[in-house]
Amino acid sequence: MLLLVLGALLLAVLASFAVGPLRLPPLSVLQAIGVKLGVLDAAQASARDVAVVWQLRIPRVLLGAIVGASLAMAGASLQGLFGNPLADPGIVGVSQGAALGAVAAIVLGAAALGGWVIPLAAFAGGAAAISITYLLARPGRGDGNATLLLVGIAMAAFCSALIGFFTYIATEAQLQSLVFWQLGSLASADWRDVAAVTPLFAVGTFCLLRLATPLDMLALGERQAQHLGLDVTRTRRRLVAFSALLVGAAVAFAGSIGFVGLVVPHVARLLVGPGHRWLLPLSGLLGALLIVVADTAARTLDPPSEIPLGLFSAALGAPFFLWLVMQRRSKGAA
Template sequence: MTATAPPRPAAVEARPGAEPAPARRRIGLRLALWLGMPAMILLTIVTALSIGPASTDLLRTIAILAAPLREPLGAIGIALPEYGSGAEHLVWSLRLPRVLLAFIVGASLAAAGAVMQSVFRNPLAEPGITGVSSGAACAAVIMIVTGAAGSAPWMLPLVAFLGALAAVLFVQVLAGIRGGGGATLLLVGIALNALLGAVISATMANAPTSEDAQAAIFWLNGDLTAANWQDFGIAVLPIVLGSIALLALIPELNLFLLGEEQAASTGIRIGRTRHLLLGLAALVTAAGVSVSGVISFVGLVAPHLVRLVLGPDHRVLLPVSMGVGGVFLVLADLVARNLFEPVVLQTGTVTAFLGAPVLLLLIMRRKART
């Protein structure tokens, strides 16, 4: 009696052109983000404008923002709610510059963080790694302690901006003398951060008054309490221009994902492109830090989370990171304003409270994978 072999299971024939489930899931997630990101940004901004010690409802806030369109909307039958002059002043003069400044600073830090993580091929790199934050902080502390910051309203952000750019220029020039590789840039940046940190400590220890030292500490922790339209005007142009330039360099950023040798084989000049990317990242970071002080974790956490969810393609990673970073800082500032009312926390304190646990989780996840 001959034993018959059990029938083999029929092979599942893959459909031509069918994509794996993870790839389809990621494409769907990207599409949802592209469609939902503008709505999320607008909702976050309107919510932040509405909540505070003197709250206004969302519809009234929208009516205040849409005031120039009241007549055209009325002509087509859309009536906006009425509001008083006090509510209009609260939204337009006090809250809107602070919220918009928080968004563009968060977006700039996230964009710079995404660039740093790609250029150095290190997912835990952050914007201050090349000395930009320390340079701004050192210049600002010297201005505050010497009393020069009060000579003009724009003096402190201008000098902080120039200090940040000077620090990055020093790192790039010194690293270029030694070959300009990524590791050299990192080491020079670490050394400069340590040196400038010592200068900051020595300057604050010799502050003429405790008020000067307290003002310096306040700036170092990052804060948007005194944000106004002038601060927004100082920061917005370099941030917008630098961000547009970074978005234009997305193909070069994607080539860095291949490694320097393979990227060089495509014809790009690695050294010059690296310095250009780092210079633009420093520009947007310096513009943000100059008006907000040193705000940590936004440039580290936002692009890292987006990369985990959407992958490393900078066509998606860079713009989405900017949106996430902007929303994150607006929400952090909202918490800072309202959590312990009437006491106002510093925005940098809230980002540290929120960002540090996320960073620890990312490190543990990275360790578990290895």
Template sequence: MTGTLQEGPTRLGRHDLRRRRALVYAATGALLAFGVVLSAGVGQLPIGPYEVLGSLARALGVPNTWAPTDPLIEQTLWQIRFPRVVMSALVGALLAAAGAVMQAIFANPLAEPGVVGVSSGAAVGAAAAITLGLTASGSWAVAVFAFLGGLAATLVVYATARAQGRTESVTVILTGIAVNAFAGAALAGLMFAGDTASREQIVFWQLGSMNGSRWGEVALVATVGAVGAVVAVSLARRYDLLALGDRTAGHLGVRVERLRVVSILLVALLTGVAVAFVGIIAFVGLVVPHIMRMLLGPANRALLCACLLGGAAVLVYADLLARTVVPSADLPIGILTSLVGGPFFYWLIRRNRRRAGGWA
């Protein structure tokens, strides 16, 4: 198979494959850039795209005549709109990358970050902080508890699934289901123990929202997310070898067990920091990697880079819809992602079942 790469039902030459990747990267990047400018300008105070671009250029030290002169517009952009847009892009990118890693280590296009319990664990941690009244110290308390809850759930799944020095993928998934069920019960108990205000806050956190994002939170998510994304991309070649099977990958020098452990912890890190400040965002980690895989094929380095761009673009537009689809209201973004992701997940299951000729 010299000079070619198998990709779905067709065989693409390396030149054609590079051109397709460049096209996908360019198109996704353009969609993301357009979405950022559009989202920053749309709201109760409309701001033109030239003013948005001028304000960004001025912040970068580029003199221009487009930058707004009204202090209210500048304040709206830099204290409200830009932090929210950047947070949307970061959360989408990290969730999509976490989904791609999950699908790589489990060799299953239906895998997503919630499998290892990180999302449900984060919800329990956030609910505990809210019920205990720790929100008085600010959103950081909820974020810290959410991150720790997600990490604890992941460690429980890993410790339970590991046996005789190995971590079986099926056991991880089944353990994740059990942990998710337990977390659901714990979440219900915390909601029962809390007062009405706490219940409303827990429910709203579970639905997810970018509202109220601040630069300090954005900086933390960006820093941790950048480290996680670099690690994920650096492991891409090993994920490619893992797709050949555990035994073959081991013969080719991949330490399979270590790779799975590192990858599960990496997914917990990416997902935990992504949802810590904004709540649960469903299906991004499932939908985006699968779409990018259909466009680019299974090579994980290209796939992960595309998922970072694609996830960022998807959530920027989803947040834009959340702010504008209902006049004078901020719709929880998790509702929109579930409305799109749920039918897509059903279609994906049906498609895989037809290809396999039935359930195994």
């Protein structure tokens, strides 16, 4: 299954290099890549094709794949941490917290200190939001599912209110940047963004994959996991930190893209089961595939304008979320 999804992702990536407002034949794409890598002579591809493929589309597709994989793996780990299939980086407030940190850094002028400030602020905001949500709605205290949803909605609403306040006091130049954070887009992606987000993605992915077995143990319950020798408190802190790292990095470079962390882990769970050893990597591949396909559609359906990427994820995720809620409600009634 991993190989099948990986093959589909590679096909989607190659197709996205050719599809767009300016359509390029597959041969022209390969020639442009070959020229840039020094394999082919410069005369074998036009300068326009090389610029479009190498400077615009390749970094955009790579960033989209990283963002999708980050959100999906964070969603799968949060569902395991909370023991709740409705948990999602957006629903529990971590996406809004990360967006709040990035927006605050822009409006308050902290972004002028360096390019690392916005990702750091996004990570801090996401970590604070998910930590507060977990402390107020920790599993095992009463109706954990209902409490989680209520606390998550409250946290997301509070962060959205603060984002609205910063939007109100922002200058006209800053407002153009803030729209990006609220709707989600990969339009400004470049190689610097890819270089900045790749180390964060690599660290977060490596650490979450190492926590696959502890996540399986947490599925038995915190008390049972402790009896098996798991340091539950330390594991929770790691899961919170690494999930916030992935979501913060994704939000910092792509804005708020909701429901990817909710929908993708459920699809992966249907394909490979609940074991996190396979669930986490498959969720990452499926998330990358979803964002690459959605972004290709976003920049192709209404040229030369681009449809915000967050609209695609919301249109897909909101009905799926309602279906999950109604399904759990019917099971509870039964």
